[in-house]
Each structure stands twice: as structure tokens, then as C-alpha cells.
Amino acid sequence: MRGAHSRFAALAAALVVACVLHAAENDVLYWMVNSSATVQNGGETLSLSDYLGTYGADSSFAARIRVTGGSISGDTFLGIYYYDEEQGALTLDPGNWGIGFDTEADVSSVYWGAGVPDGNQSPSGEFSQGEPEYSFIVEIGNVAFDSEDNPVSWTTVATSAATAYSSLGDFIHPTFSIDPSSLAAWTPTDFVAAPEPSSGLLTLMGMALMALRRRRCMNG
Numbered sequence: 045m046r047g048a049h050s051r052f053a054a055l056a057a058a059l060v061v062a063c064v065l066h067a068a069e070n071d072v073l074y075w076m077v078n079s080s081a082t083v084q085n086g087g088e089t090l091s092l093s094d095y096l097g098t099y100g101a102d103s104s105f106a107a108r109i110r111v112t113g114g115s116i117s118g119d120t121f122l123g124i125y126y127y128d129e130e131q132g133a134l135t136l137d138p139g140n141w142g143i144g145f146d147t148e149a150d151v152s153s154v155y156w157g158a159g160v161p162d163g164n165q166s167p168s169g170e171f172s173q174g175e176p177e178y179s180f181i182v183e184i185g186n187v188a189f190d191s192e193d194n195p196v197s198w199t200t201v202a203t204s205a206a207t208a209y210s211s212l213g214d215f216i217h218p219t220f221s222i223d224p225s226s227l228a229a230w231t232p233t234d235f236v237a238a239p240e241p242s243s244g245l246l247t248l249m250g251m252a253l254m255a256l257r258r259r260r261c262m263n264g
Contacts, residue, residue, distance in 0.1 A: 071168050071217065072167055077107045077157050077159065077160075095201075103186050109182055111171055139166065142183070142185060159229070179207055205234065207232070
């Protein structure tokens with residue numbers, strides 16, 4: 045009888061855990077990057093807007109969330125929900141190209157930034173359990189586009205510190221709302237400038253491109 049009771053208790057516990065994990069799969073992280081952010085660039089602290097302003101006028105910036113920890117070995121990013129006006133439906137973007145900055149607005153405006161003022165909504169539940177624990181890093185990148193306005197390359201220009209999933213409880217919610225009224229957004233304020241490629245690395249990249257071009261000419 046005691047054995048049957050133990051098996052029943054174990055089964056009940058397993059069902060509770062399964063229900064909790066299933067609910068966590070629907071969790072959404074609310075996040076944004078706004079004008080309060082600063083960037084450590086060498087020994088200098090710049091506002092994010094001033095730092096981005098050091099790049100060319102035609103530069104286009106975006107923010108994305110990189111996931112680390114668990115068994116992740118490659119590039120993994122949180123997706124981003126957005127409203128597709130053409131389809132008239134909510135769509136989940138993979139997130140690797142991030143969410144673009146509203147750089148046209150006055151920097152003093154609360155609407156300057158990425159995801160301001162409502163915050164971006166990124167499904168995060170699948171990363172609620174992991175060993176080691178999953179962490180999130182906000183990356184700011186300079187995105188290049190082709191002639192048809194399709195993104196073709198991402199160059200990371202600044203990164204936030206890694207923040208563990210368990211530290212983001214105030215910004216992760218089990219129910220999804222496209223128009224949150226009172227939910228706070230995770231807003232990292234401290235970024236570090238990404239190092240520029242070294243001259244040696246640039247030389248190797250140039251040599252690789254030349255070799256590829258030569259190979260194509262020979263094959264042609």
C-alpha cells in the first residue's frame with residue numbers, strides 16, 4: 045500500500061512539473077533599448093545615441109537578444125513578435141536581424157530606441173530550464189541591406205552583460221498581450237563597445253576573398 049502511495053505521489057509530482065514546464069513554454073520576455081543606455085568605449089562613457097552617431101549617416105542599427113548557457117553551442121537568438129500589416133496577423137520573426145532602432149526621432153523623445161514605448165515581446169519559455177542556466181545578452185548591431193532592402197549582414201557594435209533567466213522574473217510573463225498596459229520591460233542601460241576586427245583578421249579576410257575570386261575566375 046505504501047509503495048502504491050509513493051508511486052501515486054511521484055506521478056502527481058511529475059504531472060505538476062510537466063504542467064509548470066508546459067506553462068513556461070508560453071512565457072514572453074518584454075524588453076527594449078532606449079535613450080538611457082550608455083556605452084563604455086575604451087576609457088570613455090558615451091550615450092548610446094552619441095556612440096551610434098560615430099558611424100556613417102547611412103548606418104542602420106538594430107537590437108537582438110543572444111541566448112547562452114544550457115547546451116547551446118551556436119548562434120541562438122530570441123524571436124520577436126510583430127504585427128504583419130500585409131497578412132493582418134501576428135507573426136514571429138526568428139530574431140537574428142533584431143528590431144530596428146527608431147533613429148529618425150529626436151533622441152530626447154521617449155520614442156527613440158528599439159521597441160520603445162511598448163517593448164518587444166520575445167518568447168522565452170523554452171529557456172526557463174537549463175544546466176548551466178540560460179542567460180540573455182542584448183546585442184546592438186549595424187545591419188547592411190541589399191538593393192532590395194533585404195538584410196545581408198550584421199556587425200555587432202555593442203553588447204550588454206549576460207543576464208540569467210532567473211534574474212528576469214519581473215519581465216517574463218506567462219500570458220501574452222500585444223498591448224501590455226502595465227508590464228515593465230527589461231531595459232539594459234550598460235553596454236560595452238564591441239572590438240573592431242584586428243588588422244590581421246582583416247588581412248586574412250581580404251586574402252580569403254581574393255582566393256575565392258581567383259578560384260571563380262579559374263572555374264569560369
